[in-house]
Amino acid sequence: MSSLQSLDIAARSATTTPSPQARTTHEVAKLIDVSSCIGCKACQVACMQWNDLRDTVGHNVGVYDNPADLTPESWTVMRFSEVEAKREPPQETTLEWLIRKDGCMHCDDPGCLKACPAPGAIVKYTNGIVDFIEENCVGCGNCVTGCPFDVPRISKKDNKAYKCTLCSDRVSVGLEPACVKACPTGAIHFGSKVDMLDYGAERVADLKERGWAKAGVYDPQGVGGTHVMYVLQHADQPTLYHGLPENPAISPWVSVWKGVAKPIGVAMMLGAAVAGFFHYTKVGPVPDPDDPDRDGDRP
Amino acid sequence: MSARLIQRYPDRTRMNHWAVALLFLCAGLSGLAFFHPALYFLTMFFGGGTWTRILHPFFGVLMVLGFVMLFAQVWRENVWRASDRAWLAHAGAMLAGDTREPDETGKYNAGQKLVFWAFAVSLLLLFVTGFVFWQPWFADAFPVWLRRIAVVVHAVSAVVLVLSVIVHVYAAIWVQGTMRAMTRGTVTEGWARHHHPRWYRGLRGDR
Numbered sequence: 001m002s003s004l005q006s007l008d009i010a011a012r013s014a015t016t017t018p019s020p021q022a023r024t025t026h027e028v029a030k031l032i033d034v035s036s037c038i039g040c041k042a043c044q045v046a047c048m049q050w051n052d053l054r055d056t057v058g059h060n061v062g063v064y065d066n067p068a069d070l071t072p073e074s075w076t077v078m079r080f081s082e083v084e085a086k087r088e089p090p091q092e093t094t095l096e097w098l099i100r101k102d103g104c105m106h107c108d109d110p111g112c113l114k115a116c117p118a119p120g121a122i123v124k125y126t127n128g129i130v131d132f133i134e135e136n137c138v139g140c141g142n143c144v145t146g147c148p149f150d151v152p153r154i155s156k157k158d159n160k161a162y163k164c165t166l167c168s169d170r171v172s173v174g175l176e177p178a179c180v181k182a183c184p185t186g187a188i189h190f191g192s193k194v195d196m197l198d199y200g201a202e203r204v205a206d207l208k209e210r211g212w213a214k215a216g217v218y219d220p221q222g223v224g225g226t227h228v229m230y231v232l233q234h235a236d237q238p239t240l241y242h243g244l245p246e247n248p249a250i251s252p253w254v255s256v257w258k259g260v261a262k263p264i265g266v267a268m269m270l271g272a273a274v275a276g277f278f279h280y281t282k283v284g285p286v287p288d289p290d291d292p293d294r295d296g297d298r299p
Numbered sequence: 300m301s302a303r304l305i306q307r308y309p310d311r312t313r314m315n316h317w318a319v320a321l322l323f324l325c326a327g328l329s330g331l332a333f334f335h336p337a338l339y340f341l342t343m344f345f346g347g348g349t350w351t352r353i354l355h356p357f358f359g360v361l362m363v364l365g366f367v368m369l370f371a372q373v374w375r376e377n378v379w380r381a382s383d384r385a386w387l388a389h390a391g392a393m394l395a396g397d398t399r400e401p402d403e404t405g406k407y408n409a410g411q412k413l414v415f416w417a418f419a420v421s422l423l424l425l426f427v428t429g430f431v432f433w434q435p436w437f438a439d440a441f442p443v444w445l446r447r448i449a450v451v452v453h454a455v456s457a458v459v460l461v462l463s464v465i466v467h468v469y470a471a472i473w474v475q476g477t478m479r480a481m482t483r484g485t486v487t488e489g490w491a492r493h494h495h496p497r498w499y500r501g502l503r504g505d506r
Contacts, residue, residue, distance in 0.1 A: 014336040117333040118348050138348035140333065141434040145447045159349075159435050253447040257454065265458045266335050272462050276469035279394065286398045288476025289489030290302030 004125050004172045011124040013116035027128040028171060029193035030180065031200050032101050033231040034241065035207055035215075036187035039064065039078055039099040046182030047076050050167060072155035075164040076103035076179060079242035085234055087211040100230065100241040101179070101188070104151045104164035106130045108224030111250040112161075114258050115146025121161075128193065128227035129166045137161050148223060148248035166227065196229060203231045222249035304485040305502065312372050313484055319365040323464065326358035330457055356433050363426045370419060376406040377416065383409035398474075406498040410470065417463040424456040 007023045048054065055073035058066070064080040081098045110130045113122040121136035122143060132143070132152070139159030143152040152161045167177035175181075176190040189199060200217035207215035216235025219225050230241070238244040308316070329351045332341035345351040386401050386409035400408070407415065430437045431449035438446060471477045476490040491499040 014339060016336050117336075117339070119336060119339055136348070138333075138352040139434055140352050141432060141438050141446075142450065144438075145432070145443055145450060150443065154434060154438075156435060251444075251447050253451050257451045261451075262335050262454075265454065266337065268458060269461050269465070272465040276465060276473075279469075280473060283394070283396050285472070286474045288487055289493050290487035291476055291489075 004127075004129075004131075004168055008125045008127065008172075009123050010126045011110075011113060012120050013113045013122040014119040023126070025126045027126075027193040028166075028191065028227060029128065029196040030106075030166065030177060030228045031189040031191075031196040031217075031231065032228065033187045033189070033200075033203055034098060034100055035203070035212075035231060035233050036185050037078075037099045037101065038185055038187075039080060039097075040184060041066075041078055042182040042184055043101055043179035043188060044074070044076055044078065046178040047164075048074075050170070050178035051075065051165070070102065070151060070153055070163075072153045072157075072160075072162040075162065076101055078102070081240060081242045083240045085237075085240065088213050090211065096233070098233070098241050100244065102151075102242065104130065104166070104228065105149050105223070105248075106164075106166055106227035107148075108226065109250065111146035111148055111223070111254060112143035112152055112163075113146070114250060115142040115254050117142060125168065127171065129168045129171065130227075131165050131168050132161050132163060134160045134162070146250065146254050148245060148250060164228075193225075193227065200229060200231050204235075207231070207233055218244070220245075220248050222247050302487040302489060305488055305491050305499075306484060307480040307486045307491075308484045310484065312369070313481055315365060315369045315372070316481055319362055319369055322358055322362035322365055323460075326355060326362050327457075327461060327464075329355040329358060331461075334454060334457070352434070356429055359425060359429055363422050366418065366422050373407075373415070374419075377412045379409075379412060380405070383412060386410070400494050400496060402496050404495055404497055405501070406495055408495070410466075414463050414467050414470075417459060418467075421456040421460040421463065424452055425460065428453040428456070 007020050008025060009019050012019060053073045053075070055067055055071055058068060060066070061068050065077060067074050067077060070077050079100045079102045081100070083096055083098055084093050085096045086093050106129055108124075108128065110122070110124055112132075113124060113130065116122045117140060118136050118138045121133055121138070122130065123133060124130045137160045139154060139161070141154050141161070143161050144150075144154065152163045154161050167175070167179075170177060177188075180188045180190040189196060191199075197217065197219070200219075204215045204217060212233040214236040215231070215233050218230040218232050218235060218238060230244070232238060232241065232244075234240050238246050325345075328341050329345050331338045332345075332348075332351050333339070333355075339348070342348045342351040345354050380403075382401065382403035386404060389397075389401060390410060428449040431441045432438045432446045432453075441449070471481070474494065476487055477494075480486045488499075491502070
């Protein structure tokens with residue numbers, strides 16, 4: 001079951017016919033202001049609580065990230081990066097602690113959806129949320145190869161793919177995602193994408209005044225823009241933030257194959273079979289010289 | 300029916316061949332289900348999408364193992380010879396109806412050899428790349444970028460294999476008297492003399 005109505009589905013994996021288009025809704029977005037984040041992990045706790053997820057307790061690996069990576073039961077993880085970065089003024093290099101809330105970016109052109117071979121296992125709603133519909137998931141792992149952000153995780157328990165749903169169930173009844181509700185500093189905002197871009201621009205202007213000359217909103221166009229965006233102090237170097245990709249895009253290995261090559265492949269196989277049939281009806285069989293019951297008409 | 304029959308394949312080669320053929324059917328149909336959305340309905344033959352995903356690699360591995368045994372039996376006669384070039388030059392006329400066979404054609408003609416090596420190479424690629432994204436056991440051992448490439452190479456190899464099988468099956472239907480070589484193990488003397496003259500001479504000992 002999807003969390004929203006079928007009327008609200010804009011794109012569906014492994015489906016070649018149009019989605020319902022009678023109803024339009026506005027696009028939503030989550031704006032994560034990295035410059036306001038204190039790394040308290042309340043968002044992680046809220047995510048666990050709302051979604052009833054209890055990851056197994058892991059081990060401290062010497063960093064603040066806990067758990068150490070996204071998992072089938074941890075759909076968001078705070079990524080802590082200590083970097084030396086420049087602020088101007090005062091034109092000096094300082095130590096900065098960049099804390100990025102990692103998770104699904106809800107791409108407008110989702111690579112997971114493009115790569116998925118199971119009809120309806122991944123959907124994009126008209127509001128922009130990308131959701132995994134686990135009942136249709138076959139566990140092939142193609143979404144992992146499709147994602148430019150390394151987000152989906154395949155469960156070892158049930159071989160289904162999991163990731164952040166942007167609390168599509170909450171959003172569908174007019175609530176903001178659980179992480180947004182829980183954030184004590186107001187670093188996570190939620191609203192229409194247009195409003196979030198407006199607010200992001202305000203934050204960027206403020207940061208620039210305070211010396212982060214390269215501040216900006218991270219809304220990468222290589223994936224059509226995202227419905228989870230960041231305000232970054234150093235938007236010119238997103239990789240500072242635990243390897244946030246600079247120009248994420250669906251790998252050509254995925255897009256070319258899923259785009260043009262597959263129909264060509266099917267056409268070649270069908271064409272070969274049909275060509276054989278017509279060759280037989282035109283040229284006829286080569287008779288066995290010793291078969292008295294041969295049905296070829298050549299001597 | 301008075302024609303003399305010649306043994307072309309012993310029992311073990313035929314059983315081996317048909318085991319590979321049946322496994323090809325299973326691996327091929329289950330794989331095509333994920334190849335294009337229009338073919339996803341094929342999952343119903345394997346118990347649904349998830350079962351198809353689970354079973355496909357096992358069909359594939361068994362098919363490859365079967366082919367390896369078959370390969371060991373027939374690869375020598377499939378080694379490329381200089382005279383095969385002449386056969387290829389004549390192939391177009393042959394398809395148009397001029398089915399005279401070059402005198403130097405042995406147990407396999409050049410077309411059969413090409414199909415055989417297309418099988419061997421595509422199966423090898425399918426086998427190797429299949430492990431790279433085999434969930435849930437092997438995929439995690441490989442980086443994502445490699446898995447992306449492996450999926451594409453796997454699918455391209457599968458198309459090559461399916462096309463080769465279509466040629467293989469059609470050739471057997473088209474050239475009458477061929478199918479019995481794999482069903483009964485025998486061909487008529489005239490079939491052998493006409494289509495594989497050098498092989499026929501070799502059997503008679505007057506090479």
